[in-house]
Amino acid sequence: MxxxxxxxTANHNLMRNKTRTILTILAIFIGSFxxxxxxxxxxxxxxxxxxxxxxxxxxxxxxxxxxxxxxNGVSAISMGSSFTGKPTKYTDGDKNEMGLKAITPEQIExxxxxxxxxxxxxxxxxxxxxxxxxSTKNGEKFxxxxxxxxxxxxxxxxxxxxxxxxxxxxNELMLPSKEWATDLGYADExxxxxxxxxxxxxxxxxxxxxxxxxxxVGVQAPSVISGGNVIINTPLxxxxxxxxxxxxxxxxxxxxxxxxxxxxxxKYSADDIKSELDKIGLYGVDINDIMGQVRSFFDxxxxxxxxxxxxxxxxxxxxxxxxxxxxxxxxxREIGLMKALGMGRSKxxxxxxxxxIMLGFWGSMLGTVVSILIGNLVNSSAHASDGFxxxxxxxxxxxxxxxxxxxxIVTIMIxxxxxxxxxxxxxxxxxxxxxxxxx
Amino acid sequence: xxxxxxAKNLTKIYGKKAAAFTALKNINLSIYEGESVAIVGKSGxxxxxxxxILALLDRPTKGEILxxxxxxxxxxxxxxxxLRNERFGFVxxxxxxxxxxxxxxxxxxxxxxxxxxxxxxxxEALEALKIVDLESKVKNKATDLSGGQKQRVCIARAIVNQxxxxxxxxxxxxxxxxxxxxxxxxxxxxxxxxxxxxxxxxHDEDLAKLCNRVVRISDGKIISDQTVRKDLKKAASKKRETxxxxxxxxxxxx
Ligand SMILES: Nc1ncnc2c1ncn2[C@@H]1O[C@H](COP(=O)(O)OP(=O)(O)O)[C@@H](O)[C@H]1O
Ligand SMILES: [Mg+2]
Numbered sequence: 001m002x003x004x005x006x007x008x009t010a011n012h013n014l015m016r017n018k019t020r021t022i023l024t025i026l027a028i029f030i031g032s033f034x035x036x037x038x039x040x041x042x043x044x045x046x047x048x049x050x051x052x053x054x055x056x057x058x059x060x061x062x063x064x065x066x067x068x069x070x071x072n073g074v075s076a077i078s079m080g081s082s083f084t085g086k087p088t089k090y091t092d093g094d095k096n097e098m099g100l101k102a103i104t105p106e107q108i109e110x111x112x113x114x115x116x117x118x119x120x121x122x123x124x125x126x127x128x129x130x131x132x133x134x135s136t137k138n139g140e141k142f143x144x145x146x147x148x149x150x151x152x153x154x155x156x157x158x159x160x161x162x163x164x165x166x167x168x169x170x171n172e173l174m175l176p177s178k179e180w181a182t183d184l185g186y187a188d189e190x191x192x193x194x195x196x197x198x199x200x201x202x203x204x205x206x207x208x209x210x211x212x213x214x215x216x217v218g219v220q221a222p223s224v225i226s227g228g229n230v231i232i233n234t235p236l237x238x239x240x241x242x243x244x245x246x247x248x249x250x251x252x253x254x255x256x257x258x259x260x261x262x263x264x265x266x267k268y269s270a271d272d273i274k275s276e277l278d279k280i281g282l283y284g285v286d287i288n289d290i291m292g293q294v295r296s297f298f299d300x301x302x303x304x305x306x307x308x309x310x311x312x313x314x315x316x317x318x319x320x321x322x323x324x325x326x327x328x329x330x331x332x333r334e335i336g337l338m339k340a341l342g343m344g345r346s347k348x349x350x351x352x353x354x355x356x357i358m359l360g361f362w363g364s365m366l367g368t369v370v371s372i373l374i375g376n377l378v379n380s381s382a383h384a385s386d387g388f389x390x391x392x393x394x395x396x397x398x399x400x401x402x403x404x405x406x407x408x409i410v411t412i413m414i415x416x417x418x419x420x421x422x423x424x425x426x427x428x429x430x431x432x433x434x435x436x437x438x439x
Numbered sequence: 440x441x442x443x444x445x446a447k448n449l450t451k452i453y454g455k456k457a458a459a460f461t462a463l464k465n466i467n468l469s470i471y472e473g474e475s476v477a478i479v480g481k482s483g484x485x486x487x488x489x490x491x492i493l494a495l496l497d498r499p500t501k502g503e504i505l506x507x508x509x510x511x512x513x514x515x516x517x518x519x520x521x522l523r524n525e526r527f528g529f530v531x532x533x534x535x536x537x538x539x540x541x542x543x544x545x546x547x548x549x550x551x552x553x554x555x556x557x558x559x560x561x562x563e564a565l566e567a568l569k570i571v572d573l574e575s576k577v578k579n580k581a582t583d584l585s586g587g588q589k590q591r592v593c594i595a596r597a598i599v600n601q602x603x604x605x606x607x608x609x610x611x612x613x614x615x616x617x618x619x620x621x622x623x624x625x626x627x628x629x630x631x632x633x634x635x636x637x638x639x640x641x642h643d644e645d646l647a648k649l650c651n652r653v654v655r656i657s658d659g660k661i662i663s664d665q666t667v668r669k670d671l672k673k674a675a676s677k678k679r680e681t682x683x684x685x686x687x688x689x690x691x692x693x
Contacts, residue, residue, distance in 0.1 A: 337537070340529055342521060342549065342553070344516065347552075
């Protein structure tokens with residue numbers, strides 16, 4: 001028999017016992033649906049987290065804080081609250097403080113000499129704060145936590161405009177989200193580009209309001225790490241910092257609370273660097289500390305689904321074995337006839353194996369198609385104006401690519417083939433005489 | 440005259456040790472081209488066993504089968520399969536058809552196994568169905584046919600590959616006498632008009648009488664072997680013509 005004939009015959013045989021075939025395919029469908037959906041959401045989440053990682057500065061960037069008894073470092077990075085991307089209104093009297101222990105100049109020098117640290121990348125961050133920001137369009141006031149683009153390799157996903165330029169002489173900023181643009185009184189993120197936002201510092205002694213106008217050059221897509229923070233360029237930061245520290249004694253003035261640096265991540269692990277930092281009284285936070293929590297949360301969900309998928313597949317395998325054994329039993333006479341008419345053992349084996357592979361193929365195709373349909377539905381409803389992912393328009397919960405889908409289908413077809421080996425062997429070994437005598 | 444199949448000292452033992460049963464004892468038999476041979480005997484005498492061994496469906500415990508003078512026991516399974524597929528046709532008492540397939544599908548099965556293309560095998564299956572006068576039932580399911588029609592489909596399947604030998608095991612056993620006669624006519628027509636060698640296993644003396652040679656077996660032994668009529672020469676020359684046609688056709692397929 002030709003291969004094409006074997007395949008058509010196999011499909012034909014599957015159609016003979018529709019109920020049994022459908023039930024077996026259903027079991028494969030459930031398993032493949034779970035696995036395809038999980039690998040697609042894993043792909044979606046990984047893409048999202050990778051985007052977030054590059055917003056932080058990516059691999060090889062470490063932020064350092066002075067060790068003290070009452071902070072744990074992670075508090076320095078605002079997470080969670082920034083998920084909403086919605087600005088908070090300023091009411092008079094709100095404070096905005098960092099509350100961190102300072103890093104000494106000696107410590108900074110030591111960091112610069114530390115093995116693995118790329119000396120030129122060490123940034124002694126002077127982070128400024130602002131009392132509130134004020135829209136030049138509708139006059140609304142909002143509290144704002146400020147952040148810097150500490151590193152050239154940092155990449156922010158933008159909805160509109162461009163990245164801030166640290167070398168510019170103008171004051172520049174990027175808004176954290178689309179909501180910021182609308183709350184500032186603009187129709188959308190595009191209209192906000194090129195407009196001015198006032199940064200207002202209330203002098204703690206004179207109570208005088210000092211205003212720094214700055215240009216909105218970009219609007220960010222929300223992100224886990226930088227989301228919620230207004231990103232300002234170096235000139236604006238230094239001007240604000242000057243005001244922030246105006247009344248501090250000169251010893252306090254130059255105090256640095258956090259520094260960032262790049263390290264050679266091809267040769268050193270983040271842990272190597274952290275243990276070195278520990279020796280000089282600093283602790284380091286790298287991307288994995290932040291991403292780790294997020295990832296492990298998703299990993300648990302994904303593991304549960306994958307395990308469920310494979311259990312369903314295991315049940316499907318038993319289903320395939322059972323279906324084929326029944327089929328071999330029912331078709332004993334047919335097998336005998338085919339052998340009598342000159343069909344070889346290997347072809348008999350193949351015809352049953354192909355039947356199983358077809359079951360695997362149809363089941364996994366069905367699982368994939370349904371998963372894609374549901375996945376796209378979930379994606380679009382999550383992005384809808386009241387969806388829970390509305391603030392992350394660039395993030396797909398589930399991401400289908402041939403690279404995630406095809407291996408699953410192929411694997412299931414291989415598993416189906418393996419499941420068919422015993423029954424197919426049994427069929428191929430049947431003696432034509434006994435098979436024809438079988439009543 | 441050409442020997443098509445020769446059996447030398449055939450012994451077939453089923454089972455082992457205490458359960459061993461000798462179904463055939465020292466059988467020597469030569470089948471010649473163009474013959475119609477009846478293998479007659481009581482139920483359980485070993486007729487079917489002998490036929491299966493002659494048809495290369497089973498291997499003997501002792502002794503050998505020569506096909507065209509070549510020892511078949513030395514052949515590999517693959518070669519045996521090919522030999523059966525190309526040279527033999529089978530008709531069984533219980534018909535043995537794929538009940539849910541159409542008549543056409545059933546008839547072209549040997550050609551499908553022989554890897555013939557779709558168009559060719561359909562064409563040849565239709566020709567075979569014409570010979571058994573069942574062209575009108577081509578699209579019917581095999582289950583929907585009467586017993587006589589089923590056996591005609593089986594004959595069409597047996598002749599579709601232009602075989603040299605047709606083995607028929609109790610071909611009329613499940614049919615009433617009128618339908619049985621029609622089947623018998625068809626088989627002997629093939630023998631006389633197309634020179635196909637016929638080997639018919641039967642316990643029906645009337646059917647045996649129609650053959651030109653009757654081999655009687657009892658308890659696994661040949662007790663008589665009579666060539667009743669000598670009109671073989673005619674059949675043999677006919678056979679040579681059709682054999683030439685068969686070879687031509689086989690070459691065309693390649
Ligand atoms: N596979 C087998 N195992 C054991 N005994 C068998 C087997 N096949 C046939 N026999 C025995 O061999 C004898 C001959 O069987 P068979 O050739 O079918 O007889 P017939 O066709 O003449 O009725 C019977 O007694 C039968 O029981
Ligand atoms: Mg019998």
